[in-house]
Amino acid sequence: MATSARPQHREGARAAATGLTLFAGVMLFIAGILDVFRGIMAIAEDDVYVSTPNYVFKFDLTSWGWIQLLFGAIAVVVSFGLFAAKTWARVVGIGIAALLLIANFLSIPYYPVWSLTLIALYAFIIWALCVVKKDPLV
DSSP states (O other), X not given: OHHHHHXXXXXXXXXXXXXXXXXXXXXXXXXXXXXXHXXXXXXXXXXXXXXXXXXXXXXXXXXXXXXXXXXXXXXXHHHHHHHTTOHHHHHHHHHHHHHHHHHHHHTTTTSHHHHHHHHHHHHHHHHHHHHOOSOTTO
16 A cells, blocks of 8 residues: 555655746746846836935946846746756756845845845745755656
């Protein structure tokens, strides 16, 4: 009886790992696209950003836009690797999500609600990519 329960447990674990990897891939894709748009807004010097004169981390809006655009584009590319269940994509996905989480933290004074929303998304992505112990399709 114990031998028949083991394959069911393995199938359940594989389904959970596949679901979490897919969740992380979709969220990384969406958040990456949002960061690409945010970067374009900053490069175009749109008026959606608040000017904060007394903030410790002060950046030029155009350079900040290029950083957001570059990291967002990398996140989108990595999400396609997650859809293909590649191990490299999980590792790079955790790294790029961590960098984007930090970037969004640094931009809280410029666009607080948007930054906090993306911080939460990137935290969920990191969690989803870290809890999967092995490739779901192996």
